Amino acid sequence: MATISDVASLAGVSTATVSRALNGKSTVDPELAARVLAAARELGYQPNGPARNLRRQEAAVIALIISDVENPFFTAIARGVEDVAHAVGYSVVLCNADENADKERRYVDVAIQERVAGVIMSPTPTATNVDLLINRGTPLVAVDRPLPERPSDTVLVDTRLAAREATEHLMTQGYQRIGCVTGPSGVRTADDRLAGYRDALRAARMKSSPRLVRRTEFKAAGANRAAQDLLAQPEPPDALLVANSAMAIGVLAALNEASRRPGRDVGVVAFDDVPWAELVDPPLTVVAQPAYEIGTVAAQLLLARIADNTRAATTTTLGARLIERESSHRGDLP
Amino acid sequence: MATISDVASLAGVSTATVSRALNGKSTVDPELAARVLAAARELGYQPNGPARNLRRQEAAVIALIISDVENPFFTAIARGVEDVAHAVGYSVVLCNADENADKERRYVDVAIQERVAGVIMSPTPTATNVDLLINRGTPLVAVDRPLPERPSDTVLVDTRLAAREATEHLMTQGYQRIGCVTGPSGVRTADDRLAGYRDALRAARMKSSPRLVRRTEFKAAGANRAAQDLLAQPEPPDALLVANSAMAIGVLAALNEASRRPGRDVGVVAFDDVPWAELVDPPLTVVAQPAYEIGTVAAQLLLARIADNTRAATTTTLGARLIERESSHRGDLP
DNA sequence: CACGGTGGAGTAATCGTTTTCTCAGAAGCT
DNA sequence: AGCTTCTGAGAAAACGATTACTCCACCGTG
Numbered sequence: 001m002a003t004i005s006d007v008a009s010l011a012g013v014s015t016a017t018v019s020r021a022l023n024g025k026s027t028v029d030p031e032l033a034a035r036v037l038a039a040a041r042e043l044g045y046q047p048n049g050p051a052r053n054l055r056r057q058e059a060a061v062i063a064l065i066i067s068d069v070e071n072p073f074f075t076a077i078a079r080g081v082e083d084v085a086h087a088v089g090y091s092v093v094l095c096n097a098d099e100n101a102d103k104e105r106r107y108v109d110v111a112i113q114e115r116v117a118g119v120i121m122s123p124t125p126t127a128t129n130v131d132l133l134i135n136r137g138t139p140l141v142a143v144d145r146p147l148p149e150r151p152s153d154t155v156l157v158d159t160r161l162a163a164r165e166a167t168e169h170l171m172t173q174g175y176q177r178i179g180c181v182t183g184p185s186g187v188r189t190a191d192d193r194l195a196g197y198r199d200a201l202r203a204a205r206m207k208s209s210p211r212l213v214r215r216t217e218f219k220a221a222g223a224n225r226a227a228q229d230l231l232a233q234p235e236p237p238d239a240l241l242v243a244n245s246a247m248a249i250g251v252l253a254a255l256n257e258a259s260r261r262p263g264r265d266v267g268v269v270a271f272d273d274v275p276w277a278e279l280v281d282p283p284l285t286v287v288a289q290p291a292y293e294i295g296t297v298a299a300q301l302l303l304a305r306i307a308d309n310t311r312a313a314t315t316t317t318l319g320a321r322l323i324e325r326e327s328s329h330r331g332d333l334p
Numbered sequence: 335m336a337t338i339s340d341v342a343s344l345a346g347v348s349t350a351t352v353s354r355a356l357n358g359k360s361t362v363d364p365e366l367a368a369r370v371l372a373a374a375r376e377l378g379y380q381p382n383g384p385a386r387n388l389r390r391q392e393a394a395v396i397a398l399i400i401s402d403v404e405n406p407f408f409t410a411i412a413r414g415v416e417d418v419a420h421a422v423g424y425s426v427v428l429c430n431a432d433e434n435a436d437k438e439r440r441y442v443d444v445a446i447q448e449r450v451a452g453v454i455m456s457p458t459p460t461a462t463n464v465d466l467l468i469n470r471g472t473p474l475v476a477v478d479r480p481l482p483e484r485p486s487d488t489v490l491v492d493t494r495l496a497a498r499e500a501t502e503h504l505m506t507q508g509y510q511r512i513g514c515v516t517g518p519s520g521v522r523t524a525d526d527r528l529a530g531y532r533d534a535l536r537a538a539r540m541k542s543s544p545r546l547v548r549r550t551e552f553k554a555a556g557a558n559r560a561a562q563d564l565l566a567q568p569e570p571p572d573a574l575l576v577a578n579s580a581m582a583i584g585v586l587a588a589l590n591e592a593s594r595r596p597g598r599d600v601g602v603v604a605f606d607d608v609p610w611a612e613l614v615d616p617p618l619t620v621v622a623q624p625a626y627e628i629g630t631v632a633a634q635l636l637l638a639r640i641a642d643n644t645r646a647a648t649t650t651t652l653g654a655r656l657i658e659r660e661s662s663h664r665g666d667l668p
Numbered sequence: 669c670a671c672g673g674t675g676g677a678g679t680a681a682t683c684g685t686t687t688t689c690t691c692a693g694a695a696g697c698t
Numbered sequence: 699a700g701c702t703t704c705t706g707a708g709a710a711a712a713c714g715a716t717t718a719c720t721c722c723a724c725c726g727t728g
Contacts (some may be wrong), residue, residue, distance in 0.1 A: 001470060003714060014678045019716060026717095029676070044466065049447035051388035051714035054683050058385070066480060069412055069428070075403045082430060086437075091444050093427035094403070103420075110425050113383035132378065136335060220609055249609045256613070271549045273553055276611075279590070281615030335686060348708045353686055360687095363706070385684035388713050 002043035011039035022047070023131045027157040032142030053115060061091045062302060063111040065104060065121035067144075068218070069096040071246060073272050073291050074122065077143060080295020081120060090117065090304060099218065101126050108133060123147050125186035141298045145188040151313040153301045157187055157293050159271075162287045162320035163196025163241060164203075166269040169285075169322055170239045171204055174330050175267045179212035179237030181226050181247055190215065193243045193271065212237050216247075224250030229257050233267075239267030239328070245274045245286075252280060262327040269328050289320045336377035344372035356381070372449025387449060395425045396636060397445040399438060399455035402552070403430040405580060407606050407625050408456065411477060414629020415454060422637060425453065433552065435460050442467060443641050452636045459520035473639040475632045479522040485647040487635045489628050493523050493605075496621045496654035497575060498537075500603040503619075503656060504573045505538055508664050509601045513546035513571030515560050515581055524549065527577045527605065546571050550581075558584030563591050565600075569570075573662070575603030579608045586614060596661040603662050616660030623654045651659075 008015045011034055016023040020026045028036075039045075053059040064081050066074040067086075082092045097104040105128045111119050112132055118139035123130060127148050133140050134150060141153040170178050180197045183190030183334075194213065201208040214230060216222030223242065227250060230237055242248045248270035255262055262268045263282045270277075273288035297316055305311060342349045352588040354360045354373030355370040361371075366398055373379075398415050400408040416426045427450075431438040438455075439462045445453050446466055450474035457464060461482050467474050468484060475487040504512050514531045526548065535542040548564060550556030557576065561584060564571055576582045581606035589596055596602045597616045604611075607622035629649055639645060 005714080006715095015715080016717075017677060020677090023716085025393065027676075032677085038415050044469070046443065046446050046466070048388070048449065048714050049444075050384040050393070050449060051683090052447075052716075053384035054382070054388050054685085055714080055716045057683070069403070069409045070406060072404060076402055077410070078430065086440075091429075091441075094430070095425075098411065106420075107425075109380065110383075113386075115382065115384060132380070135378070166545060197687080246609070249613060250568070250615050275580070276608075276610040278588050280610065280613045338686095339684080349685080350687080350709080351707060354707090357686085361706075366707085386686075388715085389684080389686045391713070576710090613684050 001048075002045045003048065004086055004206050005031060007039045007045050010043065013036040029300075032152070032156070057115065058117055059115055060089060061114070061116045062094060062118045062120065062299075063093050063095060063107070063114075065095045065097050065111070066124070067097055067099045067117065067122045067124065069094070069098075071218075071244070072274055073244070073289060074144075076291035077122075077295040077298070080292040080297075081299045082295075084299035084303070090303075097121075097124065099124060101128050103131050112136060112138065118306050120298050126243055137309060139302055139309060141302045141305070143294055143298045145317070153298075153313050154315040155293070155298045155301065156315065156317050157289045157320050158317050159289075159320065160192040160196035160199065162271075162289075162322070163193040164200045165196075165322055166285075166287050167197045167200035167241055168204070169324065170241070170269060170328055171200065171206075173239075173267060173328055175239035176206075177212065177235065177237045178206075178239040178241065178267075179214075179230050179252060179309065180241045180243075181214050181216070181223050181230070182241075183215065183247075185215055185219045187218075190218070190243055197241050204275040211235075218244050218246060220246050220250035220253070222250065223247035224254050227251040227254035228258070230256075231260065237266065240269075242268065242270040245270060245272040248272075248274075248284065252284075258266050263329050264331050267293045267328045267330065269322075273323055277323075278325065280327075282329075285325045285328035286301050286323050287320050288323050290318050293318060337382070338379070340377055341370065341373045341379050344377065345369040348408075353448075359488050368477045381490055387414045387448060389450065393449055394423060395427060395448070395450045396452045396454065396633075397427050397441065399429045399431050399441050399445070399453065401431055401433045401456045401458065403428070403432075405552075405578070406608055407578070407623060408478075409627035411456075411629040411632070414626040414631075416629075418633035418637070424505040424637075430662045431455075431458065433458060435462050440462050446470060452640050454632050455635055459522075461477060469660065471643060473636055473643060475636045475639070477632045479629055480649070487632075487639060487647050489632045489635065490649065490651050490653050491623045491628070492651050493623075493654065494526040494530035494533070496605075496623075496656070497527040498533045499530075499656055500619075500621050501531045501534035501540070501575055502577070503658070504603060504662055505534065507573075507601055507662055509573035511546065511569065511571045512540075512573040512575065512601075513548075513564050514575045514577075515548050515550070515557050515564070515585060516575075516577040517549065517581075519549055521552075524552070524577055527575070531575050535666075540597065545556050545569075547662045552578050552580060554580050554584035554587070556584065557581035558588050561585040561588035561590070565589075565594065569617075570616065571600065574603075576604040579604060579606040579611075582606075582608075586618075587642050597663050598665050601662045601664065603656075607657060611657075612659065614661075616663075619659045619662035621654050622657050624652050 008018045021033040095107040120141045122144040215225035269285045271287045273286045277284040355367040406408035429441040456478040603619045605621045606618045611618040
């Protein structure tokens with residue numbers, strides 16, 4: 001594996017010159033530079049990253065720690081981050097914390113040890129050992145959920161308002177007993193969506209009942225049980241607000257099994273616009289979150305903070321958009 | 335940022351002893367070890383990764399370069415790789431090449447420069463500069479598609495056979511003019527699925543016509559246009575084999591727009607079982623590939639090769655499973 | 669002409685580990 | 699006791715880049 005000194009001796013110059021020629025940090029004689037380039041190419045020279053990072057005390061890498069690689073919402077964020085980061089020469093490494101505090105801890109440790117330039121993450125409720133990051137002054141941006149207790153740059157969606165609007169939309173459609181299936185307590189987005197749901201009920205002077213609300217992990221299986229459970233009650237809900245797309249799958253499956261048709265029998269609005277939302281029968285009404293944009297904004301904030309870590313922490317809140325389809329239309333029932 | 339010598343002086347020992355105590359490579363006096371551990375904890379010591387990797391000449395990291403983060407098939411592979419790698423102390427960094435040879439090149443360069451322990455990738459048809467990896471002797475496993483021209487450990491699905499069986503299934507159901515929407519020429523899985531489709535036609539002595547086949551990128555938009563195009567013909571297909579789940583979305587949308595019902599009017603089988611396959615109307619018949627298992631097997635092969643790079647290259651071929659649902663059932667038409 | 673300034677290249681220090689030596693002392697053996 | 703063997707710990711040499719310094723030659727100016 002060719003090193004910089006191999007290149008240097010082949011080109012007949014010093015390692016310093018090779019470094020300068022290759023990085024363009026300082027001007028070198030064009031003729032020497034050409035010799036260096038030729039030598040590097042001939043040897044197939046690839047700089048040793050660890051050595052470079054050790055000396056520079058920083059890697060041109062940003063770590064993106066997301067809570068679920070299988071959730072299209074997060075992969076869309078990832079694409080946004082990548083596009084911005086690559087444009088300015090940073091690499092992005094994607095880490096899948098899987099809504100698991102241990103894995104999150106582990107990846108944060110890796111990020112610290114590898115001395116990445118910055119971290120973007122959607123923190124778990126405990127957000128264990130992000131303090132380590134903060135104490136070290138590693139630039140950090142939280143996405144989707146704020147960091148509990150600690151200030152930091154944050155990119156959020158006004159999900160409480162969106163949940164309220166979605167619920168109000170269901171009311172407008174004439175649904176009377178609206179239920180909610182949301183994520184685990186402590187996960188900010190789950191809490192906010194529930195709060196927005198309650199905001200809407202309160203504003204309409206509808207009484208909210210715990211029997212209409214279920215909380216489970218953000219997965220299809222849990223939501224499926226929750227929905228079955230809701231529907232089995234004496235007075236089942238006639239509409240449901242569902243907190244993400246994986247859950248929507250579980251809920252729709254439960255409705256199928258119970259032979260209730262979305263829209264006609266039970267109104268459904270789910271968070272996250274997914275490619276298949278228009279294909280299910282009836283098409284699914286969704287709250288579309290600007291996931292890609294969350295990624296681009298987060299990456300820009302992170303780059304700005306890498307450049308200047310003294311800026312005050314900012315919170316950017318993006319809006320969501322209700323996309324009405326048939327799953328929230330009652331039809332012409334009395 | 336505390337270094338190993340800070341720990342050493344706080345514990346009153348040499349850096350060598352600290353290193354040994356922390357890595358457990360050699361025996362150190364239990365009392366000293368305890369002092370070291372205490373000092374490390376007190377200082378919040380985190381080893382400097384680049385320095386360690388520089389010295390060790392290898393990072394405990396494996397790079398996973400996939401062609402599309404937004405494709406559930408690849409994210410499932412990623413989870414398989416992660417689970418195996420983490421169990422033995424390796425970190426996984428996920429890189430999204432986005433079916434783009436440039437991005438792939440870039441990530442391969444990063445992998446080389448960072449001296450990762452190994453690489454798992456689903457190569458683009460050109461697979462630019464994997465030669466670099468091979469020449470350097472970096473352990474490499476190809477998944478989903480073989481590396482063109484070069485031998486390497488490979489984990490594949492017998493996708494040609496699966497395509498054949500899926501097509502035969504459509505024949506059994508009574509469809510007469512079966513079409514195929516597959517991916518770009520050169521991408522092995524796209525070619526194989528087309529070949530399997532043709533195998534089935536040939537075996538049944540049905541004539542295959544280029545007018546029944548369309549190739550486009552593995553995305554919904556392209557498949558949508560392809561399907562519209564197929565359906566607009568004078569003699570449109572009465573069934574379609576679709577090469578992945580994103581394409582299935584485009585195809586199903588086209589059928590909707592053309593008011594043709596999957597199953598009854600046009601039989602549909604798509605590759606990749608996705609969570610929403612049972613929710614569309616009618617439920618989608620799919621070829622389920624063992625994605626998670628591809629990931630675990632690939633990771634095991636890679637670890638074996640990291641341990642011993644002299645082994646001969648092996649190819650593991652896993653089977654796929656047809657899951658029959660209604661989109662490939664004609665009903666009782668004459 | 670002398671002198672300061674400048675540009676370009678080399679020398680060597682440096683980053684923070686791991687690991688090879690080296691060595692002292694303990695232990696085992698005859 | 700005298701010898702070898704072994705154990706455990708410290709000193710110091712890597713690892714391969716970047717970069718602060720140094721030095722030389724050359725240029726322009728007073």
